[in-house]
Amino acid sequence: MSKTFGARLRQYRQAAGLTMEELAEGSGVSARAISDMERERSLAPQRRTVQALAEALGLPEPRRSAFLAAARAGRPRVVPQVSAGYCALPRPVPDFIGRAGELARLAAVVASAEPRPGVAPVVTVSGTAGIGKTSLAVQAAHVLGAAFPDGTFFLNLRGMDAHPLTGGEALTRLLGAFGVRADQVPMHEPDRAGMYRDLLRDRRALVVLDNAVDEAQVRPLLPGPGPSLTVITSRRLLAGLEGVHRLNLAQLPAGDAAVLLRRILSDDDFVREPDAIDEVVELCGRLPLALRIAGNRLSSRPRWTLRDLTNRLIDERRRLDQLVAGDLRIAAAFGLSYEQLSSPARRLFRRLALVTGPDFDGRLAAVLVGADPDETEDYLEELVELSLLQAETDSRYRFHDLVRLFARERLTEEEPAVERDAAHRRMVDWLLDVAVVAGRWFDPEYGGTASVAGGVALNDSDTARTWLETEVDNWFPALCSAADTGRHTDVIRLAEALHWFSDRWTHWGHWHEVYGLSRAAAAALGDTRLEAVHLNYLAWAQSVIGRHRQSAASALAALDLARSADDGTQQAWALNYASAAYFRLGEFGPSVRYAQESADLFEALGDADGYLQPIAFSAVALLAAGRPADAQPFVQRALAILDDPDSQVSPQVAVMTRPLTLWRAGLVHRALGESVQAATCLREAYDLLHREGVPTMEIRVLVELSAVLSGLDDLPAAAAALDTAASLHETLGAHGPAAELRAQRAALLG
Template sequence: MAGEFKILGPLEVWTGGEQLPLRGAGPQKVLAALLLSAGQVVPLSRLVDAVWPQDPPPTAEKRVRNLVSDLRRLLAEDVSSELVAAGAGYRLEVGEDALDSAVFDRRVRRARQLAADQEPGEAVAEFRAALGLWRGPALAGLDCPALEPQVTSWEERRTAALEEDIELELGLGRHHSVISELTEQVAAHPLRERLAGQLMLALHRAGRRAEALQVFHDIRGTLAEELGLDPGDQLQQLHQQILASDPDLEAPPPARAKRVQQLPRDVPDFTGRATELSRLVSALPDEGETGTAVVIRSIDGMAGIGKTALAVHTAHQLVDRYPDAQLFIDLKAHTADDEPTTVAAALDALLRALGVPGERIPDDPDQRAGLWRDELAGLKAVIVLDNAASAEQVRPLLPGSPKTLVLITSRRQLTDLEAAFTLSLEVLPPADAAALFTRIAGDARAASEPEAVHEVVRLCGLLPLAVRIAAARLRTRPTWTLAHLAERLGDQRRRLGELSTGDRSVAVAFALSYRHLAPAQQRLFRLLSVHPSTDFDAGVAAKIADIPLQEAEQILENLLDMHLLQQRAVDRYRFHDLLRTYAAHLTREEDSEADRSEALRRVLNHYLASARNVYRLERSGCTLADALAATDSEGLAFADLAEGHTWVLDELDGIVGIIRKVAADPRLPIAVAADLLVALDPVGDLAFLWPRLNGPAAEVADAARARGELPAEARARYMLGGGLWQVDRFDDGEAQIHRGIQVAHEGGETAILDRLLNVSALLAHARGHDEEALGIFQESLAASESSGNWSAHLEVLNNIGSLYRTGIERPEEALPWYERALALVDRVGGQPYAWQALTINCGRVKLALGRPDEAIEDFRTVLSASRALAFPFQEAAALQELMNAAWRLGRLQEALDHGEASVAIWRQLGQETRQAQVQTSQEAIRAELEGPRPAPKVRLP
């Protein structure tokens, strides 16, 4: 095997790709002495001096011979070297390319020849390749006085080569790129006038005149102090030229490379992205404006979003502005059957694209990066770095010229890329997606079915790649209609298969992102598709994968950075429709049915535990919360009811979806789904969720009946019957409640019985059967008192009061029932919703009894509290009652204002009946404003 010997830095010997051990100072000193005189005989006496600088032992020569024998054995397999005895010493023969100092000498000679031949650029490349062989001071760390003269000679050669190289670079106008290196060298060699002069010139050309003069001042002082000398004539002349701003010191113009055009062709049917293009271009410096840093634009987004198309289109639009070079390289972060392009390979390709010969390109990546920056210096160039894996991959490829524009595309958000303007692409707007589809499929076919066009692009998720594929398939199938294509895409299980044609495939594009995920990231990505909503938080994700919350948050952020998830609000994550379809396909292939069911069960328990915590905040003291199913999750803890209310609304799609999944899957616990519905009861009132909850409640009730789970059916019937009552479907609601009462008795379900009876009484009242309602309320009151459910007891007291107030129409008898209920509020924990409802009802009674001022005070109290707690239902009710009170007092404009505010909220809540009540009152109020005011009358809802 061929070996490598390195003395330009710490002594090292390599063979077969492995570094050989040189144990002890003796072998290292002998080998160093042989390598410093490679190919020449080194007398035994010199080797003895190398090992023992003073007082060698009597056996020194024998011990050196033993050390040489050890070295022979160490190098036995190295075919590039031979250690032989010669005369009174030894000679180490080393192959031409095996010793770094020999390679250095050869490259320096070649660099000097190129300089003599007026090839300064090539000479610089050779000098830099030679200097790049140095890893530190020659034989660093080896204390050997006998070898110091030779080591010093090599250090001098290194410095001389550096000075020659910098002289050439200054001649090429590269003063900016050498200042840092020169500063270090002048500090290391404070007496070398040539280095100091080069630094002075570079600083002067860079516009840093004061610093250049300071360099002269420093070396003049050092020379005087150390040697008692003044600077030489050449350095003093340079000093005077800088003082006089001599134009002869100006940098030569940089050599211009021939124009290079390597951009892929622009997309002929490029559509939309006008805003994004404007954002990319608008921040560019004005023509003729001189900046100080390279201009970087980073474009990221999910697979198929059109990043490359936008970058290439932008580059083509800017050719006139960057005329010297237009370069493109695929860094292959997400390319089938390819690993990401290494930095060294990318630099090699870019340098060759600029016309740099292969023999000029250094092996060392750092030197390549330096040559790349040098070649681009002063050029107006646009460079597209496509499909980047990371900022680490991109950073060495960035030029240093402020005249250069770099466009980077990546599926990751390159947030750690310094000084980059970042543009994260979203899907196309529907109109642009339809326009793109039309341009590819053909105007005639699209015009014949315009509605189907919008349905197709919707099913494509507005993703440009998917839209292109769908349009291309339609174009090549003349017998297909757009409606037929939409039907095929509408089948979610086969949708990804439909979005594939030729070498383009949405699934393959997604797979290239998926394969770069860690196993834990892949698992969560798959299982998230089990969740019935596209929108979720980290708590749900943690339960789906059964991992700690912090780990789930980290993975979600990673998936977000890779554009495998989206974010529409802080701490809320969601899938793109096609990515969710892809994840669902993966989980069916890679996760068992049991795994998916268990994931759903964990989320169901999480939802129930969290919703139970919200229930307790609103209905503190209600024993029904304790009767709900036990869970293996504590659920989320909420600071107050408003926070819990917000959580329910955020998760409502997922909650409703999982309830329906449980109803459809006999393997999942229907009792937990029924209890989750019950736990939503308070928020159902607060935010009027009944139109959303009635459908799932019906499905759970029927599923529980089919499975013979009577307690679960009773609870679901309660929610369904109450919800139907809330939307004024009294007959349907009554049928559900009667069935619920029946199965509650049959199944021994006592926890929900008082609630069922309460709703039954409300329905009887709604149908005008007030005496019947009063009797049922009394049954409910007895049931809640028997069970100790004082929260339910309070509600029934309120309802009996309302029955006297609006049904039996004896308001004077209503007030004691309300007051009894208010007395219970503190006992059950101060329920804010119940307290507000009772206070409004007290105000209504006072208004009916001719005490409007007291009533208005009650209504305003509730209005303030409901706004503070974000209870829109009670806010609208309070505004409606303030309208009635102002009307009664003849303050008609004030009444109209309250009515307008109330109508807006009832409309938002979908409360058509209450909205109509207010609007009817408003019509009467306006009539009074326009004509004679009739005698005041009490008008109650």
């Protein structure tokens, strides 16, 4: 039996006559980490760690290779947990046929050890709608999946939608699929792209980016060096992408198309009509999607012959000439399949065109037709059976782009405007109602009680969050629709319900639009105080996306309105947001002034939660302005309030305000030359942040703590802080920053 990595490490260290501490000094790997590896408490050392140990041990070949191989063998391969319908790989098409050359090219890219030195391979798959781009990419991912033990992922970039995913939104979803929590996702798109590349650097993962709109959308999603493979599908050639492998799909060869149709039909009677088969193939443009739809319908009609199908396809061209899809014969296949649906399924099919998001579940479908969800599921399965709908998972469905257009045409032509509008209104009402209940889970005044909204069981905050994130592409357009139709009270109700949740999902990137709508709604209602409230929300949201000058303007406008309404609370919040905006603009004078005015107002109002915010900004602004002595009373005051059991600070605010205030106190102490006190505050801040699981802030505190300890000549402790910070970076997949911190650690120890 071959030796484990831990056993080899102990054997080679002892053979070299090194203690753990000596090996730690020579390799830059902590003695504790070495001990954990030898005792096999740590089974997944990073590649750089193993290489550093091999160098320090002076291992010659073949021992070095065996050492590295033992580390790889002991490293567990965990496939990241992927949210269903989020980045999960769809099921392969059961009757996939042809494309042998394209699959062979993809396999060759994987088999090549270095497709392009230093760069992870990227393959683009392009072609017209219905040509089979997605089917090929999914088939390849399933066939080649064994070569990618770190997971296979799929993300629809929604290139043909009115609002495709932005690069930042796509990165947030991919990072989430790799296990990065929302609060760990960097604020800005370039930082998200850097984290994503770091995650892929040492992982063998296959990522399918489906339905890309253009080069600009996918550039942030391209990997750096590493063993991953990225496959991008698009109707465009994406000619602007450099250094990629390209597959441009043409129509299926006539022979493959005929085989596909025969396989779908699976009936000898049909096979005996070869001429008719060839004619159907040509009428369907040799496109897999059209062949599948037509073939499934013929199979379900036992009295039809292939000649019947051919005649119907020809006739349908006149009916569907308004469906612009490049080839009207594709639309003919859609129409033929549509006619075979039961009446309730046809009505459902038409009304699903009202859904604005890329996918939906059975409960939303049931709302559109006013039917029981269980009954509606039967009709959804009827649509799936006829290839008019795609089953993403067991509970979510989506249209093919062209089928959605066809459904929209059927809806316009077959249902009166009053019925269309009524169905749309039901959908909007349902989405707004469920979103309100889900959002209130995060509001201290409402949250904490299991409830059912619109048939959706919202039993806890995790369920509520999952629904809000999964259905965002449906409830957000519903909010926009409500705003467009003058439903001002409904707009404000949802925006208010989402206020606390928005602070937990800042990376979504559209909160400024939500609060822009709610501010406009409040103005339309003529409610000055309410407009001030939502202008304050807008100021926060603008700051989140880096629009600090706009944030300052919104906050000051809210201040004027709040003064007109004689609302002290909203005045105080407006001053607080103005202080934060000016601080981030580097204008510390106004920041300090507004923060102090805000603090005075909150104190006069007896609002302890609110008061803590501006005094924190006062401290950091004064510190940034080079006035640490003036900053110190503010952090001391904040800590005194947090320590006072009678201060009435809510638990939700205290749990994060205390460690952040301790961190700021540490910064102030350090600036005043009070290193011992600084170290004490920073250690306590780290312990509290670690308890709450906030790694991004833990890293910032540890780096500051290391600098303080270094100044106190406690180099081992300073190095340990950097080592812990580097390990946290690695857990986030940020191997570049981790390497920088380890280099600093090595330099610190000399």
